[in-house]
Amino acid sequence: MANLTNEEVFQDKVDQEIRIEPKDWMPEAYRQTLIRQISQHAHSEIIGMLPEGNWITRAPSLKRKAILLAKVQDEAGHGLYLYSAAETLGITRDQMYEQLHSGQAKYSSIFNYPTLTWADVGAIGWLVDGAAIMNQVPLCRNSYGPYARAMVRVCKEESFHQRQGFEILLTLSRGTEAQRNMAQDAINRWWWPSIMMFGPGDEASPHTAQSMRWKIKRFTNDELRQKFVDICAEQVKILGFTLPDEELKWNDASGHYDFGAIDWTEFNNVIRGNGPCNKQRLDARRKAWNDGAWVREAAMAHTEKRKNRMAAAEAAA
Amino acid sequence: MANLTNEEVFQDKVDQEIRIEPKDWMPEAYRQTLIRQISQHAHSEIIGMLPEGNWITRAPSLKRKAILLAKVQDEAGHGLYLYSAAETLGITRDQMYEQLHSGQAKYSSIFNYPTLTWADVGAIGWLVDGAAIMNQVPLCRNSYGPYARAMVRVCKEESFHQRQGFEILLTLSRGTEAQRNMAQDAINRWWWPSIMMFGPGDEASPHTAQSMRWKIKRFTNDELRQKFVDICAEQVKILGFTLPDEELKWNDASGHYDFGAIDWTEFNNVIRGNGPCNKQRLDARRKAWNDGAWVREAAMAHTEKRKNRMAAAEAAA
Amino acid sequence: HRPLVQYILHLADTALILGHRNSEWCGHGPVLEQDIAISNIALDMVGQARMLYQYAAEIVNTTNVGTAATEDTLAYLRDATAFKNLLLAEQQNGDWAVTILRQFFCSTWQYYVYTQLAECKDARLTEIAAKALKEVTYHIKWSAEWVIRLGDGTEESHQRLVQALELLWPFTGEMFIPVAYEKEGIAEGWAAHIQSLQQPWLQKITEIFQEACITVPERQWQQTGGKTGIHTELLGFLLAEMQFLQRAYPDSEW
């Protein structure tokens, strides 16, 4: 072992599926990749609260209201786990917020689309959470311990959310014509953005190989995307709706569904900040952060006061 | 004439029903009384925009929306006439606003009650505008020229508003049970506050005599109140509703309707600032004023710039 | 059973409307942990409202054969004049100080009300109250801590808390003035004897205010009406938003 470099020891652990922990040596690029990925993931949870949160006050029944509220709250919780995991890599939550608010950090582009009807809440649960899970389940086995453990908790809740989303759509599918139209329209609007959640095609995804060697990633974007399409193409039949892709059809030879070409222009446009809600989402978060500044200051000032009072009391004793 | 004092000349004009104009000599107390009364009246128009304005965005038909919007806009116009009339007495509009916002100036207490249903818009038109007209018609003949002329314009529009209010209630009275209940409930809530709009009873109204001698006032509070009750007691029958006063009944001997005792405790309470909406109304006006400060500054700065540019152009020519 | 139903609706509406207001914070809180906390309280409030509405619906349906009241018809198909929530619950979120203080006042009131109801003569209310009590106990603790933190924090936070107090205090008196249906309930033993709760409520408030370095206002004029359906102008807008889907798509399952 004495002859092995840090790098070799590290890669050896990764290869043997031994988790890397915060105090272990790790390549700087590994650390930076993880910080970027985990914080981006955390930001996505936080920004992701907004489109669905938009319907909490208008949920059409008390049961749905409670479920939705709990779900959005879960997302805040996921953000919390993930920020904590990222913090073990030597970045603070405030630094990550700063990167988010300045536009330096990314978050999942899907949340730059608006939620226009109640059915969107169902479509987000079914498609967006569905795609997220597909991405996230392999992350439960990723090489960095704190991240992997956070993902285990996240995934458990996400699959619950996905079922709830599907159930909303199922209820709408059995409802009035207006409700069915609402649901089909939501699926039409969310399908392609969901497909794009897996990121660019493998040929345009240069970091995949390194990430797979580090076991931060275990499947390529296109592998996961295909899996997702295969599942949704079946599930949509249960709903009695259609996916907005005329080229979607089963391919006996490949054992998968073929599907149409993705409009990467739109994808890149939204990533560049030109989605329907990019400005609104970031503005909402910045506003929450700025409006909350005095609250955070007050809390800190109070803690400080208490500490001083306790110290004074001890000194006097 | 040479032997007459200013005071005597003034009172002589008043007695002969000759209008006092801004440049005429007038007793300082007359001037102050008028400033107080006219500005209070102007403030009432402005604050009075709020309770009804509250329903513009929720008016139940496009026609009603247009009528209501036009009405509230008329009130702004009345405010404008009246502020102008008061300005002829040597006070600026900004000074009057300052008095309103600081709580020093009064406005009609009626506007400290909330508008809770659409029927309130009808009840305000019928009762509140009705009471206002009763107070205002005699003011068209008051001794101060600018005020009298402003009141002529105000009164013309007000009687139009009252008819519109009555018509809203009439429509509701012919509507569903829910609509009839809504209307009766609104009448119940607005009746007594409307009755109180005529101010304290004559025995508690010490300035009445002087104001009548100056022909600022032409009837006592109780005279006008009685006239109002007599009219409403008849009109309510057309609506098929009732006024919330068990003691209300025709008195053959007096040739008027008798009515129950007024709860002056409530009246005084609301005047002292303890009405349901006193804080809300003033806060709304203060907010509009403060939020508008940069707009007014910009307008002034721009006018100044233009003036300077024109002066410079002339100088260069 | 009309007074009993009205009383249950009064409790349910208060919980729902307060929960609705709190839920408006979800995604917009000043600190992520507190975003979660306030959403959690909103969730508890909606949960309590549901238990109460379900009970009210059962009574209504039993009493009037042929009606099909549910928790949702009660929440979504009544207009403002039928709502019986405390005026305090419908007041706008304002800043964090207003939200915190509103919660502290309401939770403390709910705590004493549910404590009495947990021992009242109506078995179902007893059950619901006992369950709610556990949640409310935590809500008081959480909101009281924040009242202290803001009052004894920075100069700005202190000032904001004082302004919140000015805004909300006139809406607290209503809590302790029984209306007709409450009086019947007090006589029959299924409603909290709210007059007797004013003292302990005030004591709890005073205690926390002391720590927060702010003072309980002098006696002053108090707003009333919420319990009998006479609300502030805010409730109509809240309901228009909350009830939109049920109103726009009647007779649909969601």
Place this chain on the structure above:
Amino acid sequence: HRPLVQYILHLADTALILGHRNSEWCGHGPVLEQDIAISNIALDMVGQARMLYQYAAEIVNTTNVGTAATEDTLAYLRDATAFKNLLLAEQQNGDWAVTILRQFFCSTWQYYVYTQLAECKDARLTEIAAKALKEVTYHIKWSAEWVIRLGDGTEESHQRLVQALELLWPFTGEMFIPVAYEKEGIAEGWAAHIQSLQQPWLQKITEIFQEACITVPERQWQQTGGKTGIHTELLGFLLAEMQFLQRAYPDSEW
């Protein structure tokens, strides 16, 4: 007549929603005279919407025997996905700069649209457009003056106008991209040829911006969707408020 109806609704919805937003200022304007002016524009917008809805209702009722569309069923009983207003119209009032700039952009667009419609092949639209044109001419004048005043006023007002421009510019592109029903109308001669209007619109904007000391933004990505019912998240809330009474008390006369 379906495309014609859709086109009329597109014009009507734009007028109504913009009027609704402007009407939110009533009683809250920065200067009393301007409170009156903005309310007046709101009133004009509602008036134009009414004429258009009435015409649309007539066509609908003539085409589909048995339907009883009215200006109010069209305004109050359609949900957001059926509304065809420009996204620009539904954007929030924000500060006075946002309101002014929104009005200036919309009025200038309306001016050119109505100018063409005043000579189009549909007699009724010709009439309505001619009537609206007089009002819109004043709206441009008023809003343009304010754009200049704010842009060439104080540093703060200039800054606010620039921010308003950043916010609103991405919503202007939609004005000049014809959707299916417009294309049919252009072909048949009853819709404004909006592509040809972009140049004069831009020229007018540029001219006023020059006086206002601000610059027209470079070409950038533009939002679309309003004309075909895909709106921003704001419209749902606006309609929930606007339509409440009609939804809560169906089949009532008001």
